[in-house]
Amino acid sequence: MEWKQGTKIIHEGLYPDAETGMVTQSITPAVAYAFPDSEAAEAVVSGEKEGVCYGRYGNPTVRTLEKKIALLEGGEDCLGLASGMAAISTALLTFLQNGDHVIVTKDVYGGTYSFMESLAPRFGIEASFVDCTSVQQIHDAIRPNTKAIYIETPSNPCLTILDIEEIATLCKSVEIPLIVDNTFMSPYLQNPLEYGADIVLHSATKYINGHGDVLAGFVVGDKNIIQTMRKKFMGNLGQNLNAWDAYLIIRGLKTLxxxxxxxxxxxxxxxxxxxxxxxxxxxxxxxxxxxxxxxxxxxxxxxxxxxxxxxxxxxxxxxxxxxxxxxxxxxxxxxxxxxxxxxxxxxxxxxxxxxxxxxxxxxxxxxxxxxxxxxxxxxxxxxxxxxxxxxxxxxxxxxxx
Ligand SMILES: Cc1ncc(COP(=O)(O)O)c(C=O)c1O
Known part of the structure; x- marks a missing residue:
């Protein structure tokens, strides 16, 4: 049966424990994982087999939540991170490298602006802040080295609304990925992937957790891209979400x-x-x-x-x-x-x-x-x-x- 989003938020991806029948999820704080033999360890590290090799690359409680957020956003996979800014920086650094350019909607969250203006240039990445209410202006700002278009809708703090479908159509025609910050809406009110966006991200510190007691972020998209983000960016930069906070989000999310x-x-x-x-x-x-x-x-x-x-x-x-x-x-x-x-x-x-x-x-x-x-x-x-x-x-x- 296909449930409505309000029902999915409570039920999807969360199942009673097979052994005890407990309805709430357990918290698994483990960092170290043991393998029966070296081949099994190798299979998990290479991604051939699902599992966690070390706490900086994932965690079972976090994984339950990642799968749930992916379902709610209608994406293939999801990565849970330590904050919204960790989600933003990981997503951007996955698509951008030295010599690349990114188009960013002009009234973007101050932390994102600061990342683009103070940190990204140190890696040779240049950002143009564009009025993305005009697809023509986005089109005109595209350069041969533009590797991502990054929007926020509604925007923080001006509440500007951008046409995700129209911008995604342009992005597809020029083969540039569209990244959408969906923090202000949460997966309950808007699902950018449905309109053609490639990546959707959240500061879960806000509505998703909803109780002002957890810092967290999520990135949702194609499973290969999420796998790259997990291994090359989150893992190397140490931006992982911890099990205790994931549990609080699983609980907070029920009333989203x-x-x-x-x-x-x-x-x-x-x-x-x-x-x-x-x-x-x-x-x-x-x-x-x-x-x-x-x-x-x-x-x-x-x-x-x-x-x-x-x-x-x-x-x-x-x-x-x-x-x-x-x-x-x-x-x-x-x-x-x-x-x-x-x-x-x-x-x-x-x-x-x-x-x-x-x-x-x-x-x-x-x-x-x-x-x-x-x-x-x-x-x-x-x-x-x-x-x-x-x-x-x-x-x-x-x-x-
Ligand atoms: C729209 C938006 N995106 C991202 C962030 C960053 O989130 P965090 O504080 O969890 O790093 C914020 C923070 O206010 C925000 O408002």
């Missing part, structure tokens, strides 16, 4: 569908409230009819996600005053947790991007990113309203002076 539904409905309500408030200049949320790619979002995404970005009238000072006034929402760099989290990208998550570049990417000084949590929506809105009303009142007092 429930959590994402609530994140989406809370975020929609928060975005609509913000759009109606006189102190708000702009709201960026794909679920709003005013969003530039609202129709594309409805076509490509099964839900609009839990992140809302907005600009407060009065610029950076008003924005900072707003986040300082919030009582329920916590000022934090992360997202995707049960708690509503808020941050100021220009001074926090995207501070690595020089101010003149940030503005080109649409990350204005007054932009605020809200990760709408799982609390009662009326409390989230009450918190926003009280904080905004206070900024408005303080501004009026200031203007009277």
């Amino acid at each position: 569908g429930l959590r994402m539904d609530k994140h989406c409905s809370n975020a929609q309500q928060a975005a609509e409230f913000l759009e109606s408030h006189p102190m708000i200049q702009n709201v960026f949320y794909p679920g709003l009819a005013s969003h530039a790619q609202h129709h594309l979002a409805k076509k490509q995404m099964k839900g609009m996600g839990g992140i809302v970005s907005f600009e407060v009238k009065g610029g950076v000072e008003a924005g900072k005053a707003l986040i300082n006034n919030l009582e329920l929402a916590m000022i934090s760099f992360s997202l995707g947790d049960p708690e509503t989290l808020v941050q100021h990208p220009a001074s926090m998550t995207h501070a690595a991007i020089p101010p003149e570049e940030r503005v080109k990417f649409g990350i204005t000084d007054g932009l605020i990113r809200l990760s709408v949590g799982l609390e009662d929506s009326t409390d989230i809105i009450k918190d926003l309203k009280l904080a905004l009303d206070k900024v408005e009142a303080d501004l009026q007092v200031e203007n009277l002076k």
